[in-house]
Amino acid sequence: MSGGDGGGTNGPVVRPRADVTVDGGGRLVVDVTLPLAATARPRLLLQPRPPKGQSKEGADRWAEETGRVAALESAGGDRWRAVLEAAPALEEGRWDAYVLGAPGEERVPLLPGLRDLRALVSGAGDGRGAPLAVRIPYATKDGRLAVRAWLRVTHAEAGRIDFSGSSMTVTARLFGALLGDGAVASLHRRGRDTAVREIALRHEGDRDFAFTVDYRDLPAGGGRAGTGAAPEVWDVYVRPAADARRIRVARLLDDVADRKAVFVYPATALGGVTARPYYTVDNDLAVEVVPTTAG
Template sequence: MTRPAASTTLTTAAGGEQLPPRADCVADSAGTVTFTWEGSTAGGEALVLRRRGAGTGPDGAVRLPLIERGDGRVGAVLSGSVELAEGHWDAFTGDGTAVAAGVRDLRALIDRVPETGRVTVRLPHPMADGRLAVRSWVREPHAEAGDIEVEPGAFTVAGVLHGARIGAGARVEARLGDKVRGFAVTGEAERFRCTVRYADLAEDTGDAAEGSAPVEQRLWTLWLRPAAGDASEVRISRILDDIWDRKDIYVYPAHQAAGYRAGPRYNGANDLCVQLAPLV
């Protein structure tokens, strides 16, 4: 869509250079995100969210009509009822101009308690270059990681299961390719607790002949099976707050185990993992 020259959502720098719109965001606990910036709607303009890696298919873009606010600003609303597939969504104006991240009010997301078993999270955030994006998670059921206690040789994670209940024979599974290692879970109802032992994972890497040195870093992913025989596979993550990428923020002590330094960590999707790095 071509934007009429008489009305634009771009701002202008002192030297006459046009700058991308800088959108402020407010997120609520129901999954609604409201965007506002200075400008005009100008003939059907929209805020467009595009999912990275999705191409041009029907699930790759969401158009949000702009609304005049009457204070020299326009707004767009991503309603909690709008489906937004899990992934990274980049923000653009209707003509393809990237939107910059402004002030973000995410207070309603802190210590959020979902009302249903289907957990949806929409978290606006700045990219490294200042562009605005929305990180979306869709989980049903969902295992939310809480406190993590680290000790030599192991760590214990406590969490809350949304959309299912802990039953007899529940366990946490650590997975590395086709390798699976199980650890017993204690708890009841929606609460769970599990201790993961590093030595069990180091012995199961299958690097080379016995006695040889480990050759590469290993990252085991953690899943919860709510009960014995339950076909559900619930990824253990921490997404119910205002942190879109916690891998470099939540850093835990590592300990030596069978030739590795091992410890819990979050990946870029806020999923809980166990990292084993060779000693050097």
């Protein structure tokens, strides 16, 4: 491809666009608009973003070893189709979508077209096995097509969050584990001086449970409100039994790839601090406690 923009005999044209459908079985059906000769052999490339802090050489090696390639088959006219089966699952992270042309040609980023995510909207997760594998196509901030993937052996799916006075009540559903004796919600404060708050669970069905967090139990600034201390963040987990490993509480089973800016919950003022739940960039549930006044 000349200048990385396409123009070879069978190479991808500039800025091809893809429509993506997620079906009920978790497959991704990718339809690419790509004017090529019928004899062309384009391919779809999903390339994971490397872990933060890796060198360029390490990032290149990571991408080469873990990228996923699928043939694009002619679907008539200028349309080409690739089907990515549910298995094998994508590793957890963000995967950028490209078109590959002939060997040696540069990859071309895909633009997002229509995304049919109706199969994901219910969010119930019924019939899901373990490990839990989730894939959500989305448009990046710079206007490219990507896929957000999660792969978790155990998972606690956050549902409704209700607010009352100084507390919030979270309902959730467990995947890949069973609730047993000693089950608790477990909130862990980030930082070197890590504190933990444990809260009893209320069983609400085979895999469903609920717990109530009193914000007054989550101090800010190492317990000193209003002294100019930085906000404290408490990450939310569940420990399904007394001797079990903790499991992150998150919201993954719907069509929202990045919910941090979409699901905005109310802040509660509590005499010198405000507290509010939010979803992180990985859609994990957390609570932020911020000092607001001088003590």
